[in-house]
């Protein structure tokens with residue numbers, strides 16, 4: 001069943017399990033545990049973000065929890081994602097440690113960070129974490145179409161998200177289509193190419209015409225498709241800039257020009273180079 005339903009304010013998306021994911025989130029990969037991370041999370045929440053994306057592998061869950069508490073934003077208004085580090089053995093024990101570090105009693109989304117050792121072995125533990133109420137939703141990251149198919153064939157609780165590298169330069173059209181057709185929301189990581197795509201001539205030209213910035217154009221390209229997007233910044237003004245996405249639109253022509261930047265051939269793969277094998 002396709003899941004393309006946005007929430008009434010247009011800033012969130014329904015997941016197949018009935019939960020809601022805000023389309024904009026703050027990513028904190030490579031942000032060291034400490035004041036830089038605490039501040040980024042607090043600023044984002046003060047500036048209206050309601051979604052934070054961390055991971056066990058990032059080593060900064062304590063600071064994410066601190067930033068949430070410092071912001072004063074009620075916990076139940078915030079969507080918190082963490083990821084199971086698949087070099088660990090047990091998703092339940094691992095999420096219990098995450099919750100301790102975060103200072104939370106549950107996360108909103110718990111995803112298998114990458115399919116190390118195959119796509120299915122960790123899933124019973126993910127389902128158990130869900131059943132125990134540690135995670136409201138469960139999903140995966142860096143899974144190809146084939147890996148999603150293998151997982152769904154054996155899963156009792158289906159994954160509701162596949163978080164993958166996704167931007168106009170990595171427009172994984174076949175993977176997106178598969179997700180849409182199977183009730184899985186594709187979530188875009190590295191939407192600015194970890195900074196590499198900000199010099200895009202096409203995005204720059206569109207940004208100039210719209211009196212926006214290249215970052216906003218690249219992020220809006222995802223929002224136009226109702227794809228949740230999690231840009232990272234530790235600078236307050238950029239965190240603010242990256243949130244100004246819901247007061248402008250891209251034309252069909254803009255979208256078509258950006259689509260053409262794709263260097264993946266519209267692949268159904270999640271990664272060109274698997275760092276885990």
Ligand code: NDP
Pocket residue numbers: 026027028029030053054113141142163164188189190191192193194195198215216230231232233234235238239241242
């Ligand atoms: P992004 O694509 O979000 O780009 C971040 C880079 O762009 C940083 O160098 C940042 O610098 C800079 N930047 C951000 N906003 C602006 C702006 N408005 N103007 C100019 N420069 C800007 O990078 P990530 O690769 O970090 O991806 C985002 C998130 O996705 C991660 O933080 C993580 O949460 C998730 N992710 C998940 C992965 C997975 O395997 N599941 C893998 C990779 C990422 P500065 O901070 O100095 O502003």
